[in-house]
Amino acid sequence: MFQSPLNLTTDDAIGCGRVALVFEYDGSGFHGWQYQKSGVPTVEGALVKAISKVADHPVELVCAGRTDAGVHASYQVVHFDTPSTRNLRAWVMGINTGLPPSISVHWAGSVSDDFHARFSATYRRYRYVLFNHPVRPGILRSQVSWNFRPMNAAIMNQAAQALLGEHDFSAFRAAGCQSKTPNRRLDAIEVKRFGDYLVLDVRANAFLHHMVRNIAGALMAVGCGKRPEHWVREILAGKDRTLAGVTAPPQGLYLVDVGYPKGFDIPLSCPGPGFVRPWLS
Missing domain, CATH: 3.30.70.660 (Pseudouridine synthase I, catalytic domain, C-terminal subdomain)
Structure with missing residues (x-):
């Protein structure tokens, strides 16, 4: 989860370059983040399938940090490159429609080509x-x-x-x-x-x-x-x-937070998980 309210009514075009996503997932039903040739369910596999459908082309994802089987994320970040453009609602709601209930995208945005979900993280x-x-x-x-x-x-x-x-x-x-x-x-x-x-x-x-x-x-x-x-x-x-x-x-x-330089405009995390947040805020 992140701190800023999400306005899904904006018509600003997102895409035609590098796109970043912020999302969360319950990892208990997945064999970790990374796609596996064996076909077992992974977070990356589910996300690639859903994003590719909305983008209308195959995508390759780079994440901020790979998680193991059974590990969760209340704030995970990925980027991918696409020639397609969609508005915020189309990316967020469209991707979520194709995802299992245990993964939820909360934000999408265009980022500069020098943004890297893994290597730009501080x-x-x-x-x-x-x-x-x-x-x-x-x-x-x-x-x-x-x-x-x-x-x-x-x-x-x-x-x-x-x-x-x-x-x-x-x-x-x-x-x-x-x-x-x-x-x-x-x-x-x-x-x-x-x-x-x-x-x-x-x-x-x-x-x-x-x-x-x-x-x-x-x-x-x-x-x-x-x-x-x-x-x-x-x-x-x-x-x-x-x-x-x-x-x-x-x-x-x-995984509850990933930090990036302010110039990339990635939304700030509100660290989870949600059921412990009232104690720690």
Whole structure:
């Protein structure tokens, strides 16, 4: 979701060049973002099909950040190139008509040719939502992670501060990560409790494969008392993924914001997911 109201009555032409979209999705029914030749459902596959129908030609998408199977996005950005022009209503409503209910486009706009959904981004922000209760959730079982062990959010938050700054995050990197470097700059991280829910909020210039889920898994080990607070600092320095604990489940992870220079006029995010926004705003 983004902050500006959407006026679908405008007749301004969008297209004949590079077009950007802002959208959200529930990732629980998809095998991740990236299209797969096996034909399994992916977010990219569904979006390409819907956009191509409205544009009346095949399109290739570039997204701000690829998400894994079961991971959600309350604010995701893509761009594609098209010779077609449509008004805002035709792009947004037309694409949504061809999408499954779990994906919803909220904005479309023409952008300059030097805009790149991935490489123009200055930061990405994720939230990991944990239901911390003795009994597993029913209603939100695909939208939150769950841990029955009592968690100390204050200790988790203190431990997380060791990750701030630019580091080699090899200890929090998936074995199959294809990034050329394990170095990332983590600008902000916070863990807060709201009743039975804990929210890990983290912002960085970019993330490695499984990085947020691996951080969440390590912090949960600290939060329930299995590991001491200083353990997070130690495993970061050790740069050894095998010593850093389990990878947290994907269900609680959301891409909630992507930052771009103001000149590109991409709408600002109102970070989600929606059911935690009243606590965090």
